[in-house]
Amino acid sequence: MRLNDLDERIVHALAEDARRSYADIGAEVGLSAPAVKRRVDRLLAAGAITGFTVRVDPAALGWETEAFVEIYCRHNTSPEDIRRGLTRYPEVAAASTVTGEADALVQIYASDVRHFERVLERIAGEPFVERTKSVLVLSPLLRRYSAGSPT
Amino acid sequence: MRLNDLDERIVHALAEDARRSYADIGAEVGLSAPAVKRRVDRLLAAGAITGFTVRVDPAALGWETEAFVEIYCRHNTSPEDIRRGLTRYPEVAAASTVTGEADALVQIYASDVRHFERVLERIAGEPFVERTKSVLVLSPLLRRYSAGSPT
DNA sequence: AGTGAAAATGCCCGTGT
C-alpha cells in the first residue's frame, strides 16, 4: 500500500494524539470527519496502522530499570516459540529476532535491578533459552515513534 | 505517584487499545466509565501516561529495515553530546546509554538495507564515534507499550 | 449532509474510612 501526503499527515496527527476527534484532524488536513475516518479505516485494513496505544512514562509507572537482553536459543527454536515464550512476561516491552550471534533481542522494563534480575533468571530458565547477555540502560537519550506489533 | 492494581490494569487495557471506551474498560476492571476516566485523568496529570498514539507498521510506511547499533565513543564524550549528535538523524527511533562495553545503543529505522548502510556510515563518521557494531532485525516478535515523549 | 446511537464529561450524591 502506498500512502499519499494526506495519509501521512493523518498518521502524524494521530501519532501526536490518538484520541483527537476525526473532525478535529479533518480541520487540520483539510477533510471532513467522515473522509478522515474512511482513510483511517483504510490504513487499519491495510495494516499501516496496527492499533492505538498509550504513551507511558516508565519511571512514573515505577519501571525504573530498562535493559536489553540478547537471547541465544537452542537449535530448532522457531521465532514463534520465542514469541510465545516471551509474551507471558509483562516486563517484556519488545522482542525481535536479529542477525549476528544472538537469536533475539529483548527489551525489558522492571521496577528495579532486583526485579530485573528475577525476570532474567526466569527467562534464562525457559526451555528454549541457552544463554543470555544483558546490558542495562543508564539513561534514555531519545525516544521517537512507536512501532507496531505483529499481533 | 503510586499505582495500585486498578491503575495498572487500566494502563494495560489502554496499551492494548487506546480507543476502547471507558465503559468497556470499566467492565473489565470492575469500575464505571466515569471512575475510569477520573483515574486516566489522574494518570495524565501525574505524567504516568503522557499521551495517546498510533501503533504504526514501519514496513507499511516504507521503513522496511530495522537495526540496533552499539556505539563505542571516544573518551570524554558526554551523554548529551551523543544525544545532540543523534537527534539530527530522523532514522534514529531511540537511543540510550548502556552498561557494558558499548557506550550507547541506538535503534534505527531505514527504508532498506542500502539506506541503513548510508545512515550507519554517517553516524560512524561523527566525531564522537570511535566504532559501531550493528545487528539487523529479522522479524519483530512482540511490541508493547510506548515509552517516552513525542518531542 | 443529517439523523439516531453511543460515548464522553461534568455534576451531585452515597458510602466507607
Added chain:
DNA sequence: ACACGGGCATTTTCACT
C-alpha cells in the same frame, strides 16, 4: 471531613443512510 465510586443528564462524537 474527605477520598472515591456510582448514576444521571448534557454535550460531543460517531456511524449509517
